[in-house]
Amino acid sequence: MLKIENLHASIDGKPILQGLSLTIAPGEIHAIMGPNGSGKSTLSYVLAGREGYEVTEGSVTFDGQDLLAMEPEERSIAGIFLAFQAPVELPGVGNANFLRTAINAVRRGRGEAEVDAMQFLKLARARMKVLNMADEMLKRNVNVGFSGGEKKRNEMLQMALLAPRMALLDETDSGLDIDALKLVADTVNSLRGPTFSALVITHYQRLLTHIVPDHVHVLAGGRIVRSGGAELALELEATGYASAAA
Amino acid sequence: MTALTTGAAAFLARAEGAAPRLPGADLPWLAQLRAEAALAFRGQGFPNRRVEAWKYTDLAAAMQAAFGEPLSRSESLPALPPALHPRAVFVDGHFRPDLSSLAGLAFPVAGLAASLPSLADRLGAVASPIGHPLVALNAMLFEDGLVIDLPAGLAGGVIELLSVATEAERAPTFHPRHLLRLGAGATLTLIERAIGPATRYLHNPVFEIEVAEGARLNHGRLQAEGRDALFLSSVSARVAAGGTYDNFSLIAGARLSRNEIHVALVGAGAAAHMNGAQLIGNGQHADTTTTLDHAAPGCPSRQTYKSVLAGRSRGVFQGKILVRQVAQKTDGYQMNQALLLSEEAEIDAKPQLEIYADDVKCSHGATVGALDPEQLFFLRARGIPKAVAESMLVEAFLTEAVDAIEDEAIREAFAGVVPGWWQGAR
Numbered sequence: 001m002l003k004i005e006n007l008h009a010s011i012d013g014k015p016i017l018q019g020l021s022l023t024i025a026p027g028e029i030h031a032i033m034g035p036n037g038s039g040k041s042t043l044s045y046v047l048a049g050r051e052g053y054e055v056t057e058g059s060v061t062f063d064g065q066d067l068l069a070m071e072p073e074e075r076s077i078a079g080i081f082l083a084f085q086a087p088v089e090l091p092g093v094g095n096a097n098f099l100r101t102a103i104n105a106v107r108r109g110r111g112e113a114e115v116d117a118m119q120f121l122k123l124a125r126a127r128m129k130v131l132n133m134a135d136e137m138l139k140r141n142v143n144v145g146f147s148g149g150e151k152k153r154n155e156m157l158q159m160a161l162l163a164p165r166m167a168l169l170d171e172t173d174s175g176l177d178i179d180a181l182k183l184v185a186d187t188v189n190s191l192r193g194p195t196f197s198a199l200v201i202t203h204y205q206r207l208l209t210h211i212v213p214d215h216v217h218v219l220a221g222g223r224i225v226r227s228g229g230a231e232l233a234l235e236l237e238a239t240g241y242a243s244a245a246a
Numbered sequence: 247m248t249a250l251t252t253g254a255a256a257f258l259a260r261a262e263g264a265a266p267r268l269p270g271a272d273l274p275w276l277a278q279l280r281a282e283a284a285l286a287f288r289g290q291g292f293p294n295r296r297v298e299a300w301k302y303t304d305l306a307a308a309m310q311a312a313f314g315e316p317l318s319r320s321e322s323l324p325a326l327p328p329a330l331h332p333r334a335v336f337v338d339g340h341f342r343p344d345l346s347s348l349a350g351l352a353f354p355v356a357g358l359a360a361s362l363p364s365l366a367d368r369l370g371a372v373a374s375p376i377g378h379p380l381v382a383l384n385a386m387l388f389e390d391g392l393v394i395d396l397p398a399g400l401a402g403g404v405i406e407l408l409s410v411a412t413e414a415e416r417a418p419t420f421h422p423r424h425l426l427r428l429g430a431g432a433t434l435t436l437i438e439r440a441i442g443p444a445t446r447y448l449h450n451p452v453f454e455i456e457v458a459e460g461a462r463l464n465h466g467r468l469q470a471e472g473r474d475a476l477f478l479s480s481v482s483a484r485v486a487a488g489g490t491y492d493n494f495s496l497i498a499g500a501r502l503s504r505n506e507i508h509v510a511l512v513g514a515g516a517a518a519h520m521n522g523a524q525l526i527g528n529g530q531h532a533d534t535t536t537t538l539d540h541a542a543p544g545c546p547s548r549q550t551y552k553s554v555l556a557g558r559s560r561g562v563f564q565g566k567i568l569v570r571q572v573a574q575k576t577d578g579y580q581m582n583q584a585l586l587l588s589e590e591a592e593i594d595a596k597p598q599l600e601i602y603a604d605d606v607k608c609s610h611g612a613t614v615g616a617l618d619p620e621q622l623f624f625l626r627a628r629g630i631p632k633a634v635a636e637s638m639l640v641e642a643f644l645t646e647a648v649d650a651i652e653d654e655a656i657r658e659a660f661a662g663v664v665p666g667w668w669q670g671a672r
Binding site for chain 2: 048049050051071072073075076077081082084087088090091092093097098101102105106109158162
């Protein structure tokens with residue numbers, strides 16, 4: 001499904017990713033762990049199509065398509081979803097309007113029927129209930145005045161509503177208390193299935209006790225230096241990145 | 247006296263030549279008023295950038311090109327937008343009762359040309375030509391306008407004022423003078439809309455507005471003039487105790503526009519709300535200049551102006567707040583913000599506070615920025631196409647000013663202008 005081969009990427013001429021290769025099959029959940037500065041966030045941004053990153057070598061395909069040639073919105077329609085580490089605030093943009101615009105843009109792109117205001121509310125409210133979000137969060141501006149936990153819940157709401165096939169969770173666990181962490185994990189686990197894959201990027205092992213990955217990779221110096229099963233995360237927790245990467 | 251530019255000299259000569267033919271030429275007080283305007287105009291002409299109030303808009307340069315005489319009566323008329331409320335229609339500056347729909351109004355609405363004999367005390371009572379070249383130009387040459395008189399206590403509802411310019415080859419000019427008076431406790435919503443063809447013309451409207459004790463005027467303006475037009479407008483309002491003047495101006499058209507709003511709060515507790523947006527693109531210059539004169543105690547004033555500038559365009563905001571010594575407990579607020587959508591767009595902002603009272607609350611602020619790439623990426627990463635995402639962020643930027651529109655009819659009249667403008671600007 002997602003195939004990354006020998007990916008090199010740099011920012012402002014500074015190389016960050018230096019030969020990263022990774023293949024994620026449908027239904028699999030992979031975790032990438034690594035110290036700060038190892039290139040974790042760069043990987044998620046390059047996959048989602050953020051400007052400012054230059055891919056100097058290698059390729060990324062998604063269902064055989066050249067992902068790097070696609071606009072960010074095209075990637076979203078194709079099924080990529082990036083859960084942001086620090087979701088931006090959008091003063092003046094109502095959350096309900098934003099969510100419905102996004103859902104319908106994605107549906108239109110996928111050749112599905114758009115939802116009207118009533119259908120949207122029904123969909124959103126059902127998912128918000130599971131996420132323990134108050135209805136009034138639809139009326140507020142996107143992420144404006146949201147606590148860290150509320151922002152992440154809002155991200156999970158978007159993820160659930162946009163029905164991605166490949167979720168990229170960029171340190172979604174950072175700064176979360178245990179309840180919010182569980183809600184993130186529950187959302188990912190609820191989407192888990194033969195057509196849903198995820199790449200969980202994290203610094204800590206604790207999220208991975210709630211989202212049990214099929215594969216764990218250690219990222220260091222812009223490439224994957226070690227891969228293993230879920231037990232690798234526990235080992236890293238015990239011994240640290242330095243010895244694991246050695 | 248400075249030497250007049252050829253542009254100014256041409257208008258002065260025209261005013262002299264036209265004087266006997268202008269409406270009300272037989273009224274001595276009006277002849278006096280026009281003569282005083284000509285004297286003021288002769289003294290200042292069309293100011294260039296060395297004049298502080300015109301530092302960012304060079305009127306002398308803009309008015310150098312020749313203009314034709316005003317059109318007496320247009321032959322061809324473009325299709326008029328549908329009227330949502332009782333409406334007064336002006337074509338090339340002339341009131342057209344035949345195109346207006348004013349039957350059934352509970353208060354008098356009349357054309358100025360026909361009402362001149364009764365206007366000796368009103369015309370020029372609020373707007374002075376001295377130091378105001380746009381008023382002086384208008385006073386020399388006005389031929390018509392709208393006169394509205396709301397009796398005390400009357401709820402006047404909504405009335406539209408539509409100004410239409412017709413297509414003409416010789417760059418006509420028109421200078422309507424509109425007079426509005428609201429009696430004590432009266433209320434009115436005026437929705438003013440100015441449209442025109444892509445040919446060159448000058449629209450120079452002047453409003454004189456009197457809001458009596460406890461009365462309220464909601465004044466919505468949509469300037470959607472043709473792309474080659476000059477829109478040089480001056481609104482002067484005087485608000486008595488407990489009254490409110492509420493203005494929302496949406497400036498989208500014209501090659502060059504100057505939107506002057508001068509409000510004097512002359513009675514205790516009078517309020518001014520002046521909000522607006524300038525949405526301009528390649529080749530356009532839009533200048534919003536406000537003065538707020540706090541001349542009585544306990545008056546609140548609120549101003550929020552936003553400019554969205556695309557292509558090679560230039561926006562100007564000048565806002566002066568004067569708090570006189572008598573105006574204790576003044577509560578003044580002014581904010582202006584600009585969003586630059588291109589590297590070639592430019593904004594000049596000049597807030598100016600002049601405070602002579604010691605117990606006042608006055609604040610102002612200004613910001614300039616571009617679309618935030620992080621916000622744009624976030625929206626696109628959620629599947630929203632780039633153009634839609636940009637439009638959402640532009641609308642979000644304008645939200646604060648648009649939310650300040652309290653009047654539902656004005657809000658409705660302006661809905662859709664922003665998305666429409668965005669389509670055209672791209």
